[in-house]
Amino acid sequence: MMDGDLQDWNVLSDEFKGSDLLLGNGFSRNFSDRFSYDSLFSEFIQNTDQADKIKKFNTTNFESILKDLQIAKKVNDYFAIESNELSNIYEEVKNGLVESITKLHPKFDDLNAGKLDLSSKIISSTFRNIYTTNYDSIIYHIILKINDWHQEDKRITKFSDYFWGDIDSSFYKAFTGIQNYPVKKVFYLHGALFIYEIRQYILKRIRGRNDSELLDLITESIGKGEIPIFVSEGDANQKKQAINSNGYLTFANNHFRDETDSLTIFGFGFSKQDEHILESINRKRRRIAISIYRGSQSQDEIRSKKNEIESKLNKQSVEYFDSTTLF
Numbered sequence: 434m435m436d437g438d439l440q441d442w443n444v445l446s447d448e449f450k451g452s453d454l455l456l457g458n459g460f461s462r463n464f465s466d467r468f469s470y471d472s473l474f475s476e477f478i479q480n481t482d483q484a485d486k487i488k489k490f491n492t493t494n495f496e497s498i499l500k501d502l503q504i505a506k507k508v509n510d511y512f513a514i515e516s517n518e519l520s521n522i523y524e525e526v527k528n529g530l531v532e533s534i535t536k537l538h539p540k541f542d543d544l545n546a547g548k549l550d551l552s553s554k555i556i557s558s559t560f561r562n563i564y565t566t567n568y569d570s571i572i573y574h575i576i577l578k579i580n581d582w583h584q585e586d587k588r589i590t591k592f593s594d595y596f597w598g599d600i601d602s603s604f605y606k607a608f609t610g611i612q613n614y615p616v617k618k619v620f621y622l623h624g625a626l627f628i629y630e631i632r633q634y635i636l637k638r639i640r641g642r643n644d645s646e647l648l649d650l651i652t653e654s655i656g657k658g659e660i661p662i663f664v665s666e667g668d669a670n671q672k673k674q675a676i677n678s679n680g681y682l683t684f685a686n687n688h689f690r691d692e693t694d695s696l697t698i699f700g701f702g703f704s705k706q707d708e709h710i711l712e713s714i715n716r717k718r719r720r721i722a723i724s725i726y727r728g729s730q731s732q733d734e735i736r737s738k739k740n741e742i743e744s745k746l747n748k749q750s751v752e753y754f755d756s757t758t759l760f
Contacts, residue, residue: 435739437732439725442758446559449722449752452695454560455710459700459726461567463760464548465539468569472665476537477529483522494675495530496630496660499523527660531652534626538569540648552760553578557589560697562618564689566710568625568663570647576619594619595684596628596637604650608635608681620685622710623672624663626651628681631659635681669708676709689713695720699759703742715747724756 461468474493478484490498502523509516556563557579565572576592583591593616598607612618621628627638627647638650655661662682664675676682690713698721703711714721725738739753 435736435743437735437739439727439735439753439755442754445722445752445754449695449697449720450559451561452697452720452722453562453564453692454556455689455696455698455701456563456565456567456572457699457701458567459702459724459756460565460760461569461571461700463552463700464544464571467537467539473530473533473537474665476533477526480532481525481529483525486522487526492671493665494671495526495665496662497675498526499660502526527655527658530660531655534648534652534655538626538648540646541570541574542646544571544574549574549578553582555760557582560617561694562620562692563592564620564622564685566623566701566707568621568623568661568665570625570627570651572619572621573625573627573647591616592619593617594621594637600634600636604639605629605631605634605636606639608637608684610684618688620688622682622685622689623676624661624679624682626661626663628662629654629659630662630679635662635679668706672706673709686713690716693717693719695722697722697724699724699756703745711745714749718747718749720750720752721746722752722754724759725753726756 458468472493474495477495478487481487487498490501492498502519506516506519506523508514509519553575556575563572563576576594579589580591583589591614593612593614595610595612595618596606596608597612598609600607625637629636629638638647638654640647640650651661662679664672664682676686686709689710696714696719701707701710701723723742725735727735730738743751
């Protein structure tokens, strides 16, 4: 019978050392309450006077809406049909995305430096590959920090996210799909605010050779019409459709689906909207450690949460731990 206890991570740390790590929104919320929003799209749709028209697209994917508007405008141009309203809605959606990011996403200097350092050390020393459903920049900064440490101490293993191809720009790296070096890997299962599809390339926005704030570079790119690849919200089928329509997202999710090693899950909500993630987990039998935030929850509430999670997992071997004992 399921109990209402949560283990300390230290009890599980040896067993799950070298496991893969799946990060959900709870990981980002650990850094800032500003990540407690439902989604960037929810924030946008509540603050636009074009909401009724935009809802007709029946999607919460900014990229999909903006692409459809671009196509519609191009068709109108072919037939010399006036497109002012389409152009206005396009600008409204594009600017709404920028405003939502600026309002909800903390800048690097606003993050707790000590917490960022500690989380980076834990990830570097404890886990293998990282899979994240978050589309913010937290993991970007953590990987950058770990790779800087690698330059000083080669015993620290680098992380790579397959964006290392050179193009004619100092502000982008191209996705390659090949990684033959001895590195740990990072996969953005729902994309990220710093990943774009520009012409035939899937690119990651980087800071280049300066110390520019990444968030400023992201909003600058969006202002130029370069829309990030990220799956914001919507039901599981909508998320699947968005993933299957993009080469990088398909690549990342296929990697996660095919993993067989032990897995630590932190800050993941196990919601109905993320059934596609659960399907991937349930394809193979794995040892899994799952975080639960105790807070003020009673033993009965913890027990109920465990039962809810177990009902969604296919006979996996699961341990539960108090999230505050890891990060």
